[in-house]
Amino acid sequence: MKKIICSLCITVLASYASAADSFTVDLNGIRNAVATTVAGQAALFVSESTGSVACYTTEGQELWKRSTVEPAIMFEIEAADLDGDGQDEMLAVSANGNLYCWSNDGAIRWVFNPGHKVRFSEVAVAHEGVKARVFVGGNDFVLYELDSKGQLTSKTKIEGTVRKIEAGDFIEDGKDALFLQTYSHDKFGWAFMGFIDPVSKKVLKDAGKSSSLSKDWKNFMLSDVKVDDIDGDGRDDLLVFGAPKTSLAGFMAWNGELKEIASFWGDKKDKQRYAHTIGTSLLPTRKEIVMQYGGLLYVCDLKGKLLHRSGIKHRGVIFNNLTSVPETGELFGVAQVGGGNSMYRYDLSAANWWEHTHELQGRLAEVEQNMQTLYEQALTFERPAYQKKSDEPWVMIANVDCSEEVDKKEGEDLIFVTQYTWHENFDRSGLVEILGDVALQQDRRGDYKDTREEMVAIAKDHEARGEPFTVWTGHSNDPFYVSIETMEALLEVAPNTCYGFIYAEMSNPEDVRYHHFIDSYMPRLAKACRKNGKAKLYFRYKNVFWAASSHLEPWNRLFFSGKYSDILVPSSEDTNSRTQDINFAGRVGMLTAGYVDNMAMRLVDDNPTSWRPLSSGSVRTTSPYLRNGVILAGYGARSGILFDISYLEEPGYNTLFALMKAGVLPEVKSENILSIGSWLLIQDVDEKLVHEIDDGHNMELYAPTDEDAVFSVGSVSWCGASVPAHDFSKMLGVDYRWLNFVPEMPNGMVPVAPISYAKTLDAQGVPYAVSDGRVGFVDGNKVPAKQFGPLLNDTVQAGAKQMPILVSGASWSAVKLDDHHVRLILVDPGYVDPQERDVIVRFQGECPESATDILSKESLPITSHTIELTVPAGSVRFVDVSYKQSL
Secondary structure, three states: OOOOOOHHHHHHHHHHHOHHHEEEOOOOOEEEEEEEEEOOEEEEEEEEOOOOEEEEEOOOOEEEEEOOOOOOOEEEEEEEOOOOOOOOEEEEEEOOOOEEEEOOOOOEEEEEOOOOOOOEEEEEEEEEOOEEEEEEEEOOOEEEEEOOOOOEEEEEEOOOEEEEEEEEEEEEOOEEEEEEEEEOEOOOOOOEEEEEOOOOOOEEEEOOOOOHHHHHHOOEEEEEEEEEOOOOOOOOEEEEEEEEOOOOOEEEEEOOOOOEEEEEEOOHHHOOOOOOEEEEEOOOOOOEEEEEEOOEEEEEEOOOOEEEEEEOOOOOOOEEEEEEEOOOOEEEEEEEOOOOOEEEEEEOOOOOHHHOOOOOOOHHHHHHHHHHHHHHHHHHOOOOOOOOOOOOOEEEEEOOOOOHHHHHOOOOOEEEEEEEEOOEOOOOHHHHHHHOHHHHOOOOOOOOOEOHHHHHHHHHHHHHHOOOEEEEEEEOOEOOOOOHHHHHHHHHHOOOOEEEEEEEOOOOOOOHHHHHHHHHHHHHHHHHHHHHOOOEEEEEEOOOOOOOHHHOOOHHHHHOOOOOOOOEEEEEOOOOOOOHHHHHHHHHHHHHOOOOOOOEEEEOOOOOOOOHHHOOOOOOOOHHHHHHHHHHHOOOOOEEEEOOOOOOOOOOOHHHHHHHHHOOOOOOOHHHEOOEOOEEEEOOOOHHHHHHHHOOOEOOOOOHHHHOOOOOOOOHHHOOOEOOOOOHHHHOOOOEOOOOOOOOOOOOEOOEEEHHHHHHHHHHOOOEEEEOOOOEEEOOEEEOHHHHHHHHHHHHHHHHHHOOEEEEOOEEEEEEEEOOEEEEEEEOOOOOOOOOEEEEEEEOOOOOOEEEEOOOOOEOOOEOOEEEEEEOOOOEEEEEEEOOOOO
8 A cells, every 4th residue: 555645736736837838728628629820820729528619829818719509529620711711710510410610700600400300420621612512420321511601502311320521632633522431330340431522422432341441440440530641642641540459559541542651550568448549640840640549659750650659558648639730830739538628739840849748737637636635635534423434334346455544544444345257167058958059158358267166266265364355257248257056156165255246238138148147047146145145246237227228027027026135236337328327317216216225336447438439538537437436425325346447646546435434425325315306217118219229339220210219319329419308318417418427416316216116106295207218108198208308307396396405516415414414415517527616505495504514624604595615626525514403
């Protein structure tokens, strides 16, 4: 263990010392920046992740700032002269289905929308002399052409979801062509890739399915594209950055004949989990190509010969984008992944320009300081007399050590549990006899060399040393990593230290292996767990499993029968997902309604990936993981499955561990949660809808009616899209499908549970609505989602009015500590968009006598039954309110 108090302070202070090299903009979570000129001066068009755009000089002076009305992911911006006046317009394409055009001075020129629900993600401008043709596309299998005034001039049907549109004179000097790539899979391969004539829309060059490109591209995840004349022949070339499944990050350059003219591939030793590859040409300033892969920077010549490599894997400032400004001879690193708002400058006139290093600054430096402050406050916190020590320990399945300070802290019991992943070499003939050859399917990630004798020996060793362990024993690829007989043996020899088994993503209700697991494995596992000790069964699922899929046969027999409520622990697998808020509500419903007696948080480095080619996992700040863990703990999670993210900024997970051990995060029993006002109950879940949402890699599921559901626009092709007003997620404060781990919940939590729970709610007088996920039910009759939405909203509003406390501006939980005290847990809801939040706490019943921030000791004034306060960027606050009368 190591002491880490104040280790971050030096870094944060140092970051501001280098501010002259960079500048911070008055925006949140910068995603894009492109070079332009304004009044003859070099400038940058800049966009947030979720809507606002601005223009800054390269010295950091704000020229103008504008915002869009409907939040959604702003996937791309372009600078292009549309009217031939020599001044660039700014085009910004949003997943809300709009293409925006602002003039050089920030005046809105026009907004295009096709008139139906669509998620746009790409825009490009092709020129024919001074005439500009604007092309935009997304997930609805159409390439739209607009004129310079934003008027629709043509629609071309295409195969697949648009991944990239670029324009340039790739094939003929001075004559623009369009490069178009579409996807059928969310990460790899293509449905179409080639060049198109922007006038006739005829295919000029098609990569096809069997060309020489296939070998390089079929497993290549493209994450960045630039256009420049790489080979010096006077025509534009494509410069593409990314990584194949082997994660050998690199780039390829292709000319208009789709022939490779340059390439570079990194070394295997440089592999970084879920890091993105970004880059750009430095022409005409330098005859170089620069690429950043995670924390590593590479500089190559125009053929791909490596000139320089520097950095440390997953370390340093990891940018969202790289943008060169030829007018000033500068390169800008565009913000840091995870919600940064600073522009980091490189002077390309320096011979070894790459030697310049940057310290973190701006928003994420602020967040890191907030994390350090929170850590130090937690270490000095002492439970008040009215808060009892919990009888239940925190159980963290994590191959990590806590800091010396946390280890020494007196308080709650915090148990760390080692996780193993074993693939047993056992005779499957008995399974084959029952299930057929499907029982022989194995997970290609495992070598299946582990033996029962070896595993039992390790279990005995843990028991002798008194060190807890768990085993990951099944996945959707193979639910039988370990045989039932071996699991029983492990529990027998390690009754005090075997804390159970983990299963992941076994969601297909038609898979006979899962039926066998439920019918044959579960009764034996339950008996062994109850007989031999403390073991639980942890289940990790993504998308809407806990709110919808789990209500299908056979999963409803496992999770809602009541047979296994004492040993089941629902957790998430919300990577490559868009509906984290719905999955969260489902788990809270299971716990609060008594179908299980625990749930687990899962914090892992690919949680920040929604659409993986367009959302990096290299988030170094602990903030999003901590806030996700805090809000889950605020609704009853007492366990955790934590991935060892070794590159997190200090104090790392220790801030969360300190909050747990000190008792800042209290024990949460279902009956003491005061921030639940209404419920959504599931009846006859719509199986087709569930399967579409669960089909997590299929980019060809678009239908115009996708928005006509209570759980709408949930498939992977809708990543980043705005959520319609009638959608259930709107009740949780969610505006768009992206990374909704920490929903704002302006009406409190709205848990999801089976229709069988209606009797309990009726007896308690708690309002609820009923749905199958696609439509609603009113008096037993189906009601279309758009008509059901207002009824759902009325139900949620009615429930919110019944709660003693209502919070706006933050994700939150209210937990009764005793008859006179409530702890408010207030969380910045911007998962990778951290910012200081203005929060209002309203007391709708009795007004408390006092309110105190339990960490800062600040007494908060209560005026007219209201507290107004702020939650620091990327952080949390804990406020105890005291009542004179018994609650």
